[in-house]
Amino acid sequence: MLQARRALVSVSDKTELAPFARGLTELGIEILSTGGTLKHLAENGVEATAVAEITGSPEILGGRVKTLHPRIHGGILADRSKDDHLRELEDQGIVPIDIVAVNLYPFQQTIARDGVDMADAIEMIDIGGPCMTRAAAKNYRGVVVVVDPSDYDRVLEALRDGNGSVPEDLRQHLALKAFQHTQEYDTAIATWLASQNGTVRAPATPAPAGAMPEQLSVELAKEFEPRYGENPHQASAIYSTVGENGILGGFEKLQGKELSWNNMLDADAARKLVSLFDEPAVVIVKHNNPCGVGRGADLVEAYGRALECDPVSAFGSIVAVNREASEALAEQMRQLFVEVVIAPSYEAGAREIYGRKKNLRVLVAPLYEATDSDIELRGIDGGFLAQTPDGLAEDPSTWECVTERQATDEERRALEFAWKLTRYTKSNAIVLTNADQSVGIGAGQMSRVDSCRIAIDKAVLPVAGTVAGSDAFFPFRDAFDVLADAGVVAVAQPGGSKGDEELIAAANERGVAMLFTGRRHFRH
Numbered sequence: 040m041l042q043a044r045r046a047l048v049s050v051s052d053k054t055e056l057a058p059f060a061r062g063l064t065e066l067g068i069e070i071l072s073t074g075g076t077l078k079h080l081a082e083n084g085v086e087a088t089a090v091a092e093i094t095g096s097p098e099i100l101g102g103r104v105k106t107l108h109p110r111i112h113g114g115i116l117a118d119r120s121k122d123d124h125l126r127e128l129e130d131q132g133i134v135p136i137d138i139v140a141v142n143l144y145p146f147q148q149t150i151a152r153d154g155v156d157m158a159d160a161i162e163m164i165d166i167g168g169p170c171m172t173r174a175a176a177k178n179y180r181g182v183v184v185v186v187d188p189s190d191y192d193r194v195l196e197a198l199r200d201g202n203g204s205v206p207e208d209l210r211q212h213l214a215l216k217a218f219q220h221t222q223e224y225d226t227a228i229a230t231w232l233a234s235q236n237g238t239v240r241a242p243a244t245p246a247p248a249g250a251m252p253e254q255l256s257v258e259l260a261k262e263f264e265p266r267y268g269e270n271p272h273q274a275s276a277i278y279s280t281v282g283e284n285g286i287l288g289g290f291e292k293l294q295g296k297e298l299s300w301n302n303m304l305d306a307d308a309a310r311k312l313v314s315l316f317d318e319p320a321v322v323i324v325k326h327n328n329p330c331g332v333g334r335g336a337d338l339v340e341a342y343g344r345a346l347e348c349d350p351v352s353a354f355g356s357i358v359a360v361n362r363e364a365s366e367a368l369a370e371q372m373r374q375l376f377v378e379v380v381i382a383p384s385y386e387a388g389a390r391e392i393y394g395r396k397k398n399l400r401v402l403v404a405p406l407y408e409a410t411d412s413d414i415e416l417r418g419i420d421g422g423f424l425a426q427t428p429d430g431l432a433e434d435p436s437t438w439e440c441v442t443e444r445q446a447t448d449e450e451r452r453a454l455e456f457a458w459k460l461t462r463y464t465k466s467n468a469i470v471l472t473n474a475d476q477s478v479g480i481g482a483g484q485m486s487r488v489d490s491c492r493i494a495i496d497k498a499v500l501p502v503a504g505t506v507a508g509s510d511a512f513f514p515f516r517d518a519f520d521v522l523a524d525a526g527v528v529a530v531a532q533p534g535g536s537k538g539d540e541e542l543i544a545a546a547n548e549r550g551v552a553m554l555f556t557g558r559r560h561f562r563h
Contacts, residue, residue, distance in 0.1 A: 046138035047071045057083035059191035066198055107167055115174045119181040139175035140185040143168040147227050169221045179214035186220040223281045226258040268300045275300045288405040295400030302379050309359035310381055312463040314407040321345040324357045328465055333476040338368045344476035364389045429462055438554045441543050446552035450506055450529040457508030458531050466561045468510040469494045478505050491521040502526055510560040512536040516545040523549040533559045
């Protein structure tokens with residue numbers, strides 16, 4: 040690369056910009072700039088030339104057109120190894136631009152604001168910035184492109200060490216970052232526009248054809264690398280979706296040792312389930328299944344009910360709560376070994392108590408709220424499965440009681456509780472509860488009969504008088520009879536089986552109330 044003589048600097052993020060620009064001028068590099076960047080440099084005593092002086096054209100259309108000019112893009116795109124390119128520059132009076140420091144309008148930050156309107160978002164779609172960035176990255180053999188302020192120091196150091204030139208391996212690395220930067224930006228715009236146009240819709244039952252987009256672009260940014268994946272021989276990393284709120288809605292780790300891959304998977308399940316409850320609730324998750332769920336007047340009562348369901352499985356678990364974690368809750372949890380606690384906030388006393396367990400990972404994260412524009416992805420060989428989330432609100436008043444015996448108000452309340460648990464219990468899922476706590480959970484079995492038996496066998500509390508939620512219909516009465524024999528008094532299930540009449544007759548025979556919810560909750 041020839042010795043750098045001219046740099047174009049036009050940035051939205053002005054972090055560390057003045058020291059970088061000052062370093063360029065100290066190396067004898069002329070700076071061209073525009074708009075707010077030019078003003079910022081002047082305020083910090085850095086000499087720069089307005090792009091309008093080079094192009095001979097003023098900024099127009101409220102700043103939409105500033106750098107879209109041959110004197111700019113010719114200076115960036117000219118291949119320094121081609122004599123005819125250099126002759127054309129000379130004939131046109133164009134000076135090569137050797138450094139392009141650009142980052143783009145804050146589109147992602149704008150659409151993240153509550154109540155942002157379409158006009159404001161559209162105005163944050165940068166045109167000139169991506170053009171200059173891509174041009175410089177394409178021509179990295181002769182141009183240094185810088186989109187990340189964290190690279191300013193290394194570029195200055197390279198220029199000083201190289202007597203005004205930057206080594207090709209660094210130029211290539213910076214070009215890659217530039218293309219990733221513009222790809223991320225365009226993906227955020229396309230995803231947002233798709234959501235505004237209703238490309239993604241909450242499906243009816245069944246989901247209509249065309250409810251999902253024909254093409255789906257997802258930009259991921261690596262947040263951190265756990266020591267390993269599900270098992271020690273598996274490499275892993277945790278990625279966030281660019282342009283969204285962040286992992287677990289934008290969590291922060293307040294204390295504790297390194298988060299594992301399994302910690303993150305279980306924390307996600309626990310947070311989503313506990314967010315379904317309006318009342319104070321506690322969810323205990325182990326191996327991506329709830330092993331105890333309780334609700335109460337406060338978190339202490341809810342925790343006691345959750346733990347009572349399966350205190351053995353709760354050892355080494357993840358605990359999520361849907362209120363500020365109180366000092367009293369932390370005190371109650373002192374005797375239990377927990378891997379992770381996740382809450383929307385913490386009292387100071389709770390932080391102090393949790394802080395005594397140095398390895399305990401304490402996370403703060405907002406509650407989960409599914410939207411009908413969300414898309415969940417799951418990787419398979421050669422691609423991904425995509426679907427809308429199963430966390431959208433349901434209306435229990437639409438459930439149909441199909442038996443002669445009607446469910447009591449207390450039984451309905453318990454069934455609504457059980458039905459929430461089925462959403463985040465692996466299929467085949469059978470959940471036994473009373474009105475405020477889980478009693479037995481049968482998860483992940485190939486046979487629904489086995490799930491019923493496991494839920495009953497694992498129960499520490501009395502099963503007689505409980506209700507049951509089944510994530511899918513009963514194809515035969517055998518599984519239902521297992522529940523009825525154990526004393527279950529009411530059942531919620533989707534219905535829709537060819538064997539529904541047999542099930543209804545069995546429920547009438549056993550005096551069990553049965554409600555059809557009309558919605559299945561498989562979770563594989």
